[in-house]
Amino acid sequence: MKHLFIVNPIAGGSDKSAQVREKVERAFRDRADSFEIYVTRAPMDAAREIQEEAETGEALRVYACGGDGTFNECVCGAAKRENVAVCPLPTGTGNDFCRMFGAERDLFRDLDALLDGTVRPIDLIDCNGRYSVNICSVGIDARVGTEVHKYSKIPLIGGAAGYVVSAAVNMFKGIASDMTIRCGDFYRSEKTSLACACNGRFYGGGFNPSLHARPDDGIMDIYIVKKVNLLEFAMLIGKYAAGKADELPKYVTHLQSRDTLEMQFGRTEVINVDGEAMYADHVTMRMVPGALNLIVPKGMQFFDDATA
Numbered sequence: 001m002k003h004l005f006i007v008n009p010i011a012g013g014s015d016k017s018a019q020v021r022e023k024v025e026r027a028f029r030d031r032a033d034s035f036e037i038y039v040t041r042a043p044m045d046a047a048r049e050i051q052e053e054a055e056t057g058e059a060l061r062v063y064a065c066g067g068d069g070t071f072n073e074c075v076c077g078a079a080k081r082e083n084v085a086v087c088p089l090p091t092g093t094g095n096d097f098c099r100m101f102g103a104e105r106d107l108f109r110d111l112d113a114l115l116d117g118t119v120r121p122i123d124l125i126d127c128n129g130r131y132s133v134n135i136c137s138v139g140i141d142a143r144v145g146t147e148v149h150k151y152s153k154i155p156l157i158g159g160a161a162g163y164v165v166s167a168a169v170n171m172f173k174g175i176a177s178d179m180t181i182r183c184g185d186f187y188r189s190e191k192t193s194l195a196c197a198c199n200g201r202f203y204g205g206g207f208n209p210s211l212h213a214r215p216d217d218g219i220m221d222i223y224i225v226k227k228v229n230l231l232e233f234a235m236l237i238g239k240y241a242a243g244k245a246d247e248l249p250k251y252v253t254h255l256q257s258r259d260t261l262e263m264q265f266g267r268t269e270v271i272n273v274d275g276e277a278m279y280a281d282h283v284t285m286r287m288v289p290g291a292l293n294l295i296v297p298k299g300m301q302f303f304d305d306a307t308a
Contacts, residue, residue, distance in 0.1 A: 067092020
């Protein structure tokens with residue numbers, strides 16, 4: 001078995017390559033398996049490297065050393081490959097996938113627990129041909145999240161302030177967009193503030209629309225927020241972020257579905273895929289059950305409890 005550590009040198013704002021190498025070399029002193037550390041050089045470089053390594057047919061375990069974006073690239077490279085398993089080894093700032101595991105999330109930072117872990121198949125969402133392991137969304141949340149980096153680079157603005165500025169600018173542009181949405185028997189064609197499909201539970205740095213989504217049940221938790229004004233948006237966003245969207249049936253439709261979610265927009269929209277941006281005037285999201293082998297850290301109980 002080979003262990004491949006994919007390091008994103010810009011994750012978290014600084015190059016963690018040296019720290020990762022030191023940690024990995026220490027962990028493998030008494031292990032017979034081989035390992036390689038690969039530092040990415042361009043977007044989707046991680047996916048390409050994993051696909052090339054997987055062609056040998058050797059069992060391959062991949063550790064995404066970065067944030068959610070790095071993990072997503074590794075997921076795209078590992079999807080539907082029986083000899084490849086993958087997990088996050090967080091070194092970045094955004095680790096929303098790990099938040100789903102509650103108090104056990106720090107086990108993904110324990111390299112020994114990962115090396116001694118088991119492999120479990122989990123689901124993915126196919127979003128216009130790109131895989132998502134966590135959450136996809138379209139609307140005001142995707143626009144704010146995509147543009148926050150633009151404002152965070154301005155002197156005196158950074159971190160949470162960047163989100164505030166991005167939110168203010170995008171609200172001024174307009175909260176809702178024209179969307180035609182189909183999923184099973186559900187159909188709606190009107191201005192919509194946002195729509196998201198959940199395989200995981202957290203996105204956008206801690207927004208938690210779904211309290212019970214699981215990455216191994218074959219079901220998308222879908223939330224569709226109707227057109228709202230600024231006052232209504234300010235009132236409901238806190239509850240939406242805290243997993244209380246079901247308390248707002250006047251504004252939020254919650255679907256749980258195995259059917260394909262199709263959305264057509266009146267213009268090109270940004271589509272958030274695990275924190276990464278795509279652009280299109282339509283999107284199709286469909287669940288792909290058991291498409292990814294996840295490395296589950298030793299000692300994690302999440303998958304042992306179906307009510308987790």
